Amino acid sequence: MYVAVKGGERAIDNAHAWLAEERRGDPSVAELSVAQIREQLALAVNRVMAEGSLYDPDLAALAIKQARGDLIEAIFLIRAYRTTLPRLGASEPVDTGAMACDRRISATFKDAPGGQVLGPTFDYTHRLLDFMLAAGAEIAEAPQAEPRTAPMPRITDFLDRDGLIQPEAPSDEVPPDLTRAPLDFPANRALRLQSLARGDEGFVLGMAYSTQRGYGRNHPFVGELRVGCVAVEMEIPELGFAVEIGEVVLTECETVNQFAGSKTEPPQFTRGYGLAFGHSERKAISMALVDRALRWEELGEDDMGAPAQDAEFVLSHADNIQASGFLEHIKLPHYVDFQSELELVRRIRAEAAEAGTREAAE
Incomplete structure (x- = not known):
């Protein structure tokens, strides 16, 4: 039996109008501007850019405003918009060492x-509510830090120089593009890192935490965490060389992990790696931990059966847009399905x- 729905289109229009009203809130309160979100809610903007796979602070701030602060909805908006953009070419790999x-x-x-x-960090704050912010008090002007333009040597380079850390083999192979082709298994490391970069921060954090609690072979040290601007370069065919087309802010993390060695590798340290748009420390560190856990096979380690070591489990469930879509579709009408199950249950009960x-x- 099918229960008909009448007036659905009109109800949807009314729901949209109500949503717009709720988004605006009390008209007597000044409207939040996109510039305010971009400048004052920068960490939320950074997350939307990272998981939306589009570096544009203004668009990310607009999406947050449109989504009423629901970051997953904002990420969905950014990904949807991203699909409308033409692809003009590919940039050169960014040099985070510079x-x-x-x-x-x-x-x-x-x-x-x-x-x-140390830079701007919550690490040393007391985690106490600052009621001066609610009072609109002006913050004390911080001393101007000297801009750091000189490249800083990588910590892992010192270990690499002494042969104490597994070297990263260079490769000319063009990595797969997760934004243009669906995720497939087995997934190489480049594809896994792309998936983790777009993955839900909370999910990746949970997976990383599980490895620290013993569900996987992970005893990490943060070898280096860096946040800053890198130049983006693109090769212009007419010129025959690459030119700088802009800058992006990135967070990069390299972890140093214990490794007892295997039949093919000597005892040494190994690496985990994370990279995300904007100032996104929690995401980058979590990525690095999960990346290392997923490398168990290539390093010749035994599979401990931990969730974070299962690439299919981690990568198939990390994407919050796919997850929320599958979750939220159950809110939509399933009248026919339910009526058939209801009839089945009634028949079984009657027969019993x-x-x-x-x-x-x-």
Whole structure:
């Protein structure tokens, strides 16, 4: 039996109008501008850019406003918009070693060459509500930091120089593009890192945390965490060389992990890697931990059966847009499906009741 729905289009239009009203909120309160979101909710903007796979702070801020602060909805909006953009070409690989760092720390070497640069961080705050912000008090002007333009050497380069860390073999292979082809298995490391970069921060964080609690072989140190601007270059065929077309802010993390060695590899440290748009430390570190856990096979380790070591499990469930779409579709009309199941349950109950009556009569 199908239960007809009448007036659906009109109800949807009214729902959209109500949504717009709720989004605006109290008209007596000043409307939040896109510029305010971009400048004052920058970490939310960074997450939307990272998981939406589109570096544009203004569009990410607009999406957050349109989505009423629902970041997953904002990520959906950005990904949908991204599909409408023409692809003009591919940039050169960015050189994060030449990053102009606003923040650069290492948990492995106190006196790291280039120095520890704390930068803007919550790490040393007391996590107490600051009611001065609610009062609209002006914050004290911070001393102007000298811009750091000199490249800072990588921490892992020092370990690599002494042969203490697994070297990263260079490759000329063009990595697959997850934005143009669906995820497929087995997934190589480049594809796994793309999927983790677009993956839901909370999910990737949960997977990373599970490895630290023993569900996977992971004993990491943050070899280096850096945040800053890198130049984006693109080769112009008419010129025959690459030119700088802009800058992006990135967060990069390399972890250093214990490795007891295997039949083919000597005892040494191994790496985990994470890279995300904007100032996204939690995401980059989580990526690095999960990346290392997923490398168990190529490093000749035994499979411990941990969730974070299962590439199909991790990558198939990391995408919050796919996950929310599959989850939220159950809100939509399923009248025919439910009516058939309802009829089935009623029939089974009737048959069971009839059988019970016969047994009682016998």
